[in-house]
Amino acid sequence: MMIFRPIESSDYDALWHIAQHTGVGFSSLQPKPDMVRHKLDWALESFSGSTTLDDLLYLFVLEDAKTGNIAGVSGIESAIGQTDPWYNFKxxxxxxxxxxxxxxxxxxxxxxxxxxxxxxxxxxxxxxxEYRYSNNGRLLSKAxxxxxxxxxxxxxxxxxAEMRGYCDDNGESPFWEAIGRHFFNVDFVTADQQIAKGKTFIAELMPRHxxxxxxxxxxxxxxxxxxxxDTLPARKLLESEGFHYTHYIDIFDAGPLLEARVKDIRTVRDSREYKVQIHESTTTDETQWLLASTGFRQFRCILGQVSFEGFEFVNITREQANALQLQPNDTLRVVPLTGRRP
Structure with a gap:
C-alpha cells in the first residue's frame, strides 16, 4: 500500500535522493543541499500552523508502507509571487x-x-x-x-500548474536559445539553476516590450x-481534472501554464465526506477510490476499494483505517480516482 502524507523532518535523505533524479528543467527541486534543506524547512514551518508566512509550501511524500521507502514528492504553494515576483509570458x-x-x-x-x-x-x-506503475502517479498528484x-x-x-517545456536530450531548449540567451548570456541549464535561487534577475534583464x-x-x-x-502524463491528468491552458507560458522553456478554479476541480467538486465504519474485510466492486483523512498535519490519503451504507457511512478495512490513522465514526473524504461521483 502507498500512503500519501505531509513531509517530515526525517525525510531529508529521501528528498535529497529524489532531487538527484529530477533532471534539467525541474527548477523547483534540484540536487543542491541548501535548496533541499530550505524546501524541507519551509514545508515543516508551513505545516506547523504557527508561521506568519503568507506564502506557504505544503510538501507531501508518497511512502511505500511495505518498505518505508519514499517513492515521490508533490506540493502545493499557497500564494505565489508574494516573496519573489512571479513571471510568465502572456x-x-x-x-x-x-x-x-x-x-x-x-x-x-x-x-x-x-x-x-x-x-x-x-x-x-x-x-x-521504479514506482511509475499502477496508479501511483495519479495518487501522488490527486491526493x-x-x-x-x-x-x-x-x-x-x-x-x-506549470508544465515542463521541451528540451532536447542534451538539456538545451530552442526557446531559451532564441530569447533568453540573448539577455542572460548563459545556457539553459545555468539559467534553470539560477531561478531556483530567486527570480529578481528576471525583472532586471528580461525585455518588457x-x-x-x-x-x-x-x-x-x-x-x-x-x-x-516526461510531463505529458501529468498534463493529461490535470486536464482530466478540469485544468486548461490559458495562453501563459514559462519564460525559460515555453512550457504551458494550466489553470483551474479550485471548486471546479473534479476531485474537489465530486468528493464527499462519510463517517467511517471499520471491518476486517468488506465487499466492494472494482472501483478505485481516493480515501483521505480530514486532518492537517496528520493528513493521509490512499487508494482503495470501499462500500457504502446509505449516504452517511463508508465501510473500510482495518488495514485501510490503520494507514489513514482513523477510528470508527471519524470523517473520511472519498472520491473515485476517475470519473463518476460516489
Missing amino acids: VNTQVHTSRELNVYNRLTTMTLCSDHTDYSELCTLFLLP RMMFMANHPSHFHENVI PIYTNMLPDSAQAVIGETHN
Missing part, C-alpha cells in the same frame, strides 16, 4: 492591417507579466522511475486536491506551449 494576438496596401496580418506576441500573483500552485511533482478540498481557506480560489514570435526561429516557435514528453 501569448497574445496582434492584428496589423492596411486597407491601402490590402494587408491583413494576424501576429502572435509574448509579453512579460505577473498576472498570477497570489494564485495557488500545484508544484514539485516527481515520482521515482493534493483532496487536501485542498479539506482546507479551502488555505488557498486562493484559483490554482495553476512585446516579442513577436514570427521573428523567432521555427524551432523556437514550434515549442511554444508544448509539454516535455
Whole structure:
C-alpha cells in the first residue's frame, strides 16, 4: 500500500535522493543541499500552523508502507509571487492591417507579466522511475486536491500548474536559445539553476516590450506551449481534472501554464465526506477510490476499494483505517480516482 502524507523532518535523505533524479528543467527541486534543506524547512514551518508566512509550501511524500521507502514528492504553494515576483509570458494576438496596401496580418506576441500573483500552485511533482506503475502517479498528484478540498481557506480560489517545456536530450531548449540567451548570456541549464535561487534577475534583464514570435526561429516557435514528453502524463491528468491552458507560458522553456478554479476541480467538486465504519474485510466492486483523512498535519490519503451504507457511512478495512490513522465514526473524504461521483 502507498500512503500519501505531509513531509517530515526525517525525510531529508529521501528528498535529497529524489532531487538527484529530477533532471534539467525541474527548477523547483534540484540536487543542491541548501535548496533541499530550505524546501524541507519551509514545508515543516508551513505545516506547523504557527508561521506568519503568507506564502506557504505544503510538501507531501508518497511512502511505500511495505518498505518505508519514499517513492515521490508533490506540493502545493499557497500564494505565489508574494516573496519573489512571479513571471510568465502572456501569448497574445496582434492584428496589423492596411486597407491601402490590402494587408491583413494576424501576429502572435509574448509579453512579460505577473498576472498570477497570489494564485495557488500545484508544484514539485516527481515520482521515482521504479514506482511509475499502477496508479501511483495519479495518487501522488490527486491526493493534493483532496487536501485542498479539506482546507479551502488555505488557498486562493484559483490554482495553476506549470508544465515542463521541451528540451532536447542534451538539456538545451530552442526557446531559451532564441530569447533568453540573448539577455542572460548563459545556457539553459545555468539559467534553470539560477531561478531556483530567486527570480529578481528576471525583472532586471528580461525585455518588457512585446516579442513577436514570427521573428523567432521555427524551432523556437514550434515549442511554444508544448509539454516535455516526461510531463505529458501529468498534463493529461490535470486536464482530466478540469485544468486548461490559458495562453501563459514559462519564460525559460515555453512550457504551458494550466489553470483551474479550485471548486471546479473534479476531485474537489465530486468528493464527499462519510463517517467511517471499520471491518476486517468488506465487499466492494472494482472501483478505485481516493480515501483521505480530514486532518492537517496528520493528513493521509490512499487508494482503495470501499462500500457504502446509505449516504452517511463508508465501510473500510482495518488495514485501510490503520494507514489513514482513523477510528470508527471519524470523517473520511472519498472520491473515485476517475470519473463518476460516489
